[in-house]
Amino acid sequence: MTGLVSSAAPSSSGRYPSGRELLEAMGLASRQTEQRMEALLPAPARYIGRVQEAARYAVFAGGKRLRPFLVKSSSALFGVSEDNWLQAAAAVEMVHTYSLVHDDLPCMDDDTLRRGKPTTHVQFDEATALLAGDALLTLAFEVLSQPAAHADPAVRCALIAKLAQAGGTLGMIGGQMMDMEAPNSDFGYDEILTLQKLKTGALFEFCCEAGPILGGASEAERALLRDYAADFGLVFQISDDLIDAIGDSGKAGKTVGKDEAQGKATLISLLGLDAARAKVVELAEQAAARLDGFGSAADPLRGLPFMLIDRES
Template sequence: MAHADAVESMLRALLDDRPRDGEVARPSGLLQAIRHGALGGGKRLRPFLLLESAALFGATGTAPLRVAAALECIHCYSLIHDDLPAMDDDDMRRGRPTVHRAFDEATAILAGDSLLTYAFDVIASEETELPAERRVELVTRLARAAGLGGMAGGQFLDLAAERETPGEDGILRLQAMKTGALIRFACEAGAIVGQASPADRERLAEFGSAIGLAFQLADDLLDLTSDAATLGKAAGKDAAAGKATLAGLHGIEWTRRQLSGLMDQANDLLRPFGEAGTMLRTAARFVIERDH
């Protein structure tokens, strides 16, 4: 909860109405839509993973918090765009109207565009007090995780799966891109911020990949077993749209067994960190056992 509150406070500070150097103005109507999509809700899982991964290596304070807030800007942009009529066509997000319903479709597109570009501004800024080479690496890694070979590419594959059902390998690939890439980045970015060794950095990245797959499996399971009131968004949409998911392909019990196996894998990856990895283990359990 402390991390979520800190990220919320940082986002509020970043999304104020004061123009930064090089900006002419921040239009109030667009800023309102951005705040609607980014503030006051969400699990803040990705920032939590980044902050806890950084803390493993002694990195705390404003720099990792700014990187975490930038990552959340990317995540919130993706939700705003995913909800659009041309994409997943959702009316509710986090228990309230989606941005294009609360405002309009054009404003929602621009709100997402603004959050996407602002994320790189925040990391690259000298206010993120990290050595320049580390800021460059974070920007590069985030761009790859969010773009063609990551989240955006995965969303394309997910939409294509409504027209032509992929096999299991195709589902795994699209989920590793659409959901897993940003979660893997969160854990690896924490290690980059904390100047971890190459071996520890790879261990955290693998942990992120396991959590990313677990998150998607849990999400697909909830889509099959929960309801809109609990989720804060529509339930059963994947099946209605004909989307292929591993949970839909193999069933509920198989999915629960896979989630249990991923929990074991996450624990194994964190074992070398001992008690310092407790919060990351707790996060893994939350992802696997969540009900919304």
């Protein structure tokens, strides 16, 4: 959590949680999610132990666990049980981790550092990393199919459908394809927004809709949280691009300067640093305003985008 800033802006309901309060809340959600994943991930077995060990290495390599925190926070608005939101949080974190393992492969970004540690294909080997990512992706849907996710099979199916969409060609995979084509494409503002909405924003959208799906919320309430997720995703991505442009690899826990080296257009390269910083503040304020109708219960969600603005990892 050390890469997140420790301040937050005032909210319409009085104040956001302080940066310290948010960090503590995120730390609790992280520990809860890791305990659930520890129970769900199989221990290494005799003949297939290597791929299971690689999957566990990737999952427990650290990270801020933003996605589980979003699942928990959106669930809190609708009285969702801990058992239910934890199952969804574990599933989305498995999908997110699979995407990182595959993103780091030599055929993709060819990265050697992730969360301050050797990437999975460096620690093990390329084939094992590929299979470990596949294992995490498939396990995520098994996790959502279990009664612990929700007593109603229709709700479980809705979660599965939403996560499949978020992770597919109309979501994360589509965004990754665009990202791979970006160095050889003349992407403008609209194309970059689409890339980021798909590659990064789609999983955030699942996280923010998991709560209302589990809690049986109205479509109008789901729509508000989808809009929040879209703004939040852009805040995250622009702040991530700022790290890549001007950050430090030691603090970031990953290689920086990749976008410029690969000739990728980003909002920073199009707008410039000052305009990009102004845009990310505007988006954070817009994201917070989306939640006005939820009262103070939504303050953790309101404060979170502001914490991301000056993050270092």
